[in-house]
Each structure stands twice: as structure tokens, then as C-alpha cells.
Amino acid sequence: MSSDSTTSSTSTDDPANGNPDPNPNHSIEDQLASTSLTDHGDQRTPSNQENRNGVDYASASEGSAGSDQREIENSVEQVPAEVAEEEVRRSSDAAGGLTEVEEELNKGGSGRRSVVWMRTNSEVEVDGPSSPSSSGYAGERGSSASSGGASGIDEVVEDEIQEARNDSVDAVLDSQASWVPGKRHVDEDDASISWRKRKKHFFILSHSGKPIYSRYGDEHKLAGFSATLQAIISFVENGGDRVKLVRAGKHQVVFLVKGPIYLVCISCTEEPFESLRGQLELIYGQMILILTKSVNRCFEKNPKFDMTPLLGGTDVVFSSLIHSFSWNPATFLHAYTCLPLAYAIRQAAGAVLQDVADSGVLFAILMCKHKVVSLVGAQKASLHPDDMLLLANFVMSSESFRTSESFSPICLPRYNPMAFLYAYVHYFDVDTYLMLLTTSSDAFYHLKDCRIRIEMVLLKSNVLSEIQRSLVDGGMRVEDLPIDLLPRSGTFPHLGQHRLPTDSPETFRELPVGVGGPAGLWHFIYRSIFLDQYVSSEFSAPISSPKQQKRLYRAYQKLYASMHDRGIGPHKTQFRRDENYVLLCWVTQDFELYAAFDPLADKALAIKTCNRVCQWVKDVENEIFLLGASPFSW
Amino acid sequence: MPSRRRTLLKVIILGDSGVGKTSLMNQYVNKKFSNQYKATIGADFLTKEVQFEDRLFTLQIWDTAGQERFQSLGVAFYRGADCCVLVYDVNSMKSFDNLNNWREEFLIQASPSDPENFPFVVIGNKIDVDGGNSRVVSEKKARAWCASKGNIPYFETSAKEGINVEEAFQCIAKNALKTGEEEEIYLPDTIDVATNSQPRSAGCEC
Known part of the structure; x- marks a missing residue:
């Protein structure tokens, strides 16, 4: 593999490449110069479509063993008729990677690319008799007794049309309105057309086919469906094999077997298989957090063991986790994020937590919503970001934690899935809460004393008020991206200004405040690999509605999956353009940067802007990351 | 995860x-009968909610295929069953003789913790055929077999006429519930930091 010996300019339409870079170690341009490329680029154009179909492309290049498959997610409303442009350049070379050279793509790509078009018509699936009942009896659909008399075909069709309308309205409401905790559509079962049309189902069941959890519908009414899932999984297992994924038109059915617990996701959201599987892993982790893996022993002794009573009242924990799959990037980044705070303030919080940890507390965590203020672990104890996510979700979604100080057994699946810890949870205010984890089941009063001590210090050093202020001020904004590249003193430009909170999942900004950052930068996520932390910019126009935010996260998620694909990756850089965004991803040993730009953004400028973002993050890292006392260092 | 148990x-x-x-299942769940025979492929699943002694519970009914080529599905299907219903045709001696095989096969595959007391129910179906004139298995013979296998409850039904079907399933539910009563004791451990070296990889052991 020969090294590209040209200067940093490899693209004729890229004026920025000639620019001097003050930070040569951390620039994409620099990588450009020393890059050896094994690019198998492809460029595709989705054609006009009458239906809002998912379009899958599979392109294979003969140059490398890896084939490259991705999808363009068409917008729900309509597919623009104009040609969308997508450029992807990848390098699996460890020396570094680089993106984009349009000309090369065009001439080099055409000869060594086979594009496969797969179309699925959504109508076909909806109407298809996918009843789990194979008896052939008309009328019943392998399900509950409630389906009364035999319904004629006319009736059914009319039903479907009606339901379809309801569903589309519902879908809009679902994404626009603020999220209501708890389970919805309990009245549905697998015979309801509305149930069948839901875009993403999650199921937990036991290895005997007994339902444990379903995102939509009543678990007991879905007993027949659950049995069908078990039959499929066990049948494949009997043959000494394992079923991981079934594709049926637009739908993916993803299976995850965890001993006696089976988890299934049925989705037509076009999320990558890896993402859906990761979500099932988190759901399983959430269950372990509540019960530990010792439930497995119950199944060993008694295969007909019914787990549902043990999980009583935890519906809301699971639905809140599933909801977070569409707004919380921690669910696919496997990193946590911190509330931005002045270094001294975070230090003050850390110091008092450290005191407590020295007195026999395993972990002391101070959080504000889903963001970490500070956290401290006892010697050698380390906390995995996924455990933090699941713990925070458990605490935030359970209303009872808010109203009183609580002491609850919890299990950290990545720390030790077999056994319980005990969590003392106390809310200082509506958003800020303290979690003290211990191994001792009778430590309540000790932890209560600890909390009182911590609270005194936090009040005295203004930590709690600073937390509130940070909530109001928000985090990094693309509009504030420094234009000059001089290192700055680590403060936010807007610190002290009054701003509305925008980052909470419940309250999204209503009115567009700006038009994004320089060079059409709309949003970014920066993940520090060493710290296991990420920082993401506040949402800014035009990514203002929850629906757009969800779509952007899905796009990031897809990008993340493709960057980390074991088959064809890992990759260093990726640049892609479609009708919604320009997405740029850059992965180094130290960090991963995901950035979204205006679809018409200039490539060279976008790359330059990414360098600025990285520099900016470095400049303010004292405030946005928890540094030093890292219990995350393995 | 309903709040009500x-x-x-x-x-x-x-x-x-x-x-x-x-x-039988369709008569019970849907109150319907079809004269047309359609072989079950693999298995069919139906759900029925039942009220019993002021308690609500759900029957998840696994209607399996009788053909021998589906017997390989055994373990997967039988695992975790609360009750097993053995059905024969009173007009077919062979179907009655095979009850023994079905019962044994089930006990082997499902391997319940207490095979002696596992709840079975035996149903002799099709008593309506030919006004009972073509019947070859007498009630006495069937009851004797049931008694020899640990007093298995016995019912004679007609799925077509809906005779005794409700009663048979009531009994099935009652018996299934009986064994379901013994609660499994769920006793998780607490981490002991002193002795327990925490497992580093969090992968599943399966």
C-alpha cells in the first residue's frame, strides 16, 4: 500500500487544503497529506419514487474484501426528486484515512461497483396475512379469544384504511409531542392492525415462550405471539444453530438470546442491525440491573418460572430506556456526558464525593438529569458508561425516587451481573440527584449521613446553584464556534448570558434561534475515547424539532455503526452527503467526531470546521469533561 | 408487566x-368448528383469558402438529409447560394406544421437576361421530388407563358439538394453576467486595 506523497491538497475543489493549520497533529488536512488510500468510493442517486420505500444499496468493490452496504433513509414525508449526492470514501488503513475526491470517485468508481436495488412495497407487508396461526381457520389470527365473529374481507379492508390514518396521525404525535412515560396502546394485541404497523417493537420472553415485556400491547394477550417467537428461536437452536436476524421486506427481526431470556426487536426504522442488537443488549442490561442474573437459577430449577411478577411496576423503566434510543446518543456511543461546569465547581463536588468514597462507598455519583456532575469510585472499582446509563434511566424513570430518599437494591450488569449492590438515591432538586452505591445492605443511615455532609458542602460551594445555572445556559453551541484558531482560555462565550434550557429530552426549543454555525455546521458530537465521555452541541436551527433531532441521531447511529463495522472497518474518516445532511466522521486514537452540516456545505470548509470544533473542545475540556479522577480507566 | 398479578x-x-x-382449541377459544380438516404445521398458538376463583389468568395454548415429522420440535415446544393435554379419538384404537407414547415423550423432552405429579389431562374426542356407533375405545378402558397413570383427569368431548369442551379446559386450567402455585424463591446475592473479584468481561455466559 503506497503512501500518497502529494501535499495536503488532493482535491481540486478544495481550496482549504492549502491553508496553514496551526494544529498539525490534530487536523484532517494533515491526515490527508500522509494518507494511503484504499478507497472504494461509491456514489449513488436515489431515483424518484412514488412510495416511501426504504432503499437498500449494496455496493461491492473488488479492490478489497469488504463490501459496503448502507441505506439512505428517505424522509417520511416525501422523497425529493432532485438527485441526492453521496460521497463516501473510506480507508481501512491504520495510517489514517481521508474522504472525498469527487472526480476520482466518478471515474474510479463506475467500473468496479455493482449496485443492487432492493425495493419493498410497504403496502404488501401491511396486507400480508402474517398471522402466527397456521391452522388456516378464517377469522382468528392466532390470538386472543376476543376476536368475535368471522369478519368479511370488506370489513377488514375498511378497517385497515382507517387504522392506517390513525396510525399516521399517531406517528406524528408520537414524535412531536413531549414524551409521556409508561406504556401506551395496552389495548392492542397482535391481531390489531395498529399494533402490526408500529415501527419498532421490543419483546422480552422466557425460553418457554412466556411473555415478560412488550413495548406495545398487553403481554398476556400477546402470549400466542410470544410463543411463536420462542418456537422460532428454539427451533433454530435445536438444529445447533442460532438465529440473529431475519429480514422481511422493510422489517428486521433481531434476536438476542441470553440464557433463558430471549429478546426480540422487530423494526422497520432502517436502523443498522448492530444498533438494534445494541439496544436489545441495553434492555437486557436494564433487566439485570433490576433483578441480577440470579433469575437464571430460577429458570434452571423451574423452566416454567414466570418472571413478570418480579418486574412488576417497571414498565416505565423499559419504556423510558426505549425512548432514550431516539434521543440519547449515549445509547450507541457507549460513553457518558457531563454537565458543563467551571473546573473549580466540578472539583469541589468531586472532592466531597471522594471523602465519602473513602468511607466505604463503592461509587458516589452526582448527576443532573442524564448528565454527570461528578463521580468517584472506590479503589479499583470502575463503572462502565452503559451501567451509568442504565442506572440513571432506572432512577429518573421511577417516580418514587423523586419523592423521598430511597435505598434500593440494584445490579450493575457490567460491574457484576450476578449480585446486588445497594443504591442510596436522593434528589437535591428536581433535576439533580445523588447516588451512593454500597455493598452493605444496612448502610442506609451511614449513607444518609454522607448525603447530609455532601449536601452541606455542595450548598456552601455553590455547586447546586451552578448546576442550575448550567442547565439554563446550556452547553456548546455551533453558533459560538470560534472563528479564529487561537487557543482560548477555557470558557464558554455565552457563559453568564441568559439562555433557555434546550438540551432536555422533554422540552425542545420551539423557535429557531440561529441558522447554525460557520460553514453550515448544524451539530456535532465529540467522543473522547480515553475518558469514555462525549460532548454534543446544543440543537440549533434547523435541527429544531424532536423529529429532526431523532432523524439526526439515527443518521449518527448509522454512521457510528458503519465506522465500527467489524467486517469492513474500522475506518478513520467518512464524508457523506445526502438530501438531509453532510455528515462527517473522523476517528482517531483519541477521539471520534461526528458532525452534521447543511447538505450544501462546502467540503473543504466542513473539514476545516471540524478541526476547529476539535480545537474548541480541547480549549474547554476542563469544563465539559470530568478529568482526572477517572474511575473509568480500566 | 401489569400491576395486577x-x-x-x-x-x-x-x-x-x-x-x-x-x-378442540378452536371450539374452546373461538367457539367455532369447521368440518374441513387442515393439518397443523408445526404448532399453532392461541391465547385465552380465564377467570378462576376470582383470579384472572391467561392460557397460552400450544396446539402441536400430530404428524411424526414434527416430533423434532419437541424440547423447544414442551419446555416450561404448566399442563399437558393428551387427546385421542374414541373412534380410533391406535390414537388411544399412542397416548402412552405421547405421555412418555413429553416427560422425556420437557423433563419436569416432578414427573410423577406433572398435570396431564386426557380427552377422548369425537364422541358425536355416527351417534357413537363407530366408537371403539370404551370410557371404561380410557378411565382405567388414566387411573394407572396417577389418576389423570379424563373428559369425553365433541369439538363439533361443543360438548364438554369448556369443562375439560376448566379442569386443564385448574390443574395447571395448581402446580404453578409453588413460588420459586428468588434470592439474589449481594456483592462481597472483600472476596469477590469482579468479572471483567460483562459478556453473557451463553
């Missing part, structure tokens, strides 16, 4: 092909 019972229906397993 409900019990789910897995009921397996076994028996030779054509004895009327699917018809």
Missing part, C-alpha cells in the same frame, strides 16, 4: 394427527 399458563396439546386437537 396475573398468571400465565402454558398448555401443550398432544395427540395423533386428526384426533381433533385444533378443533
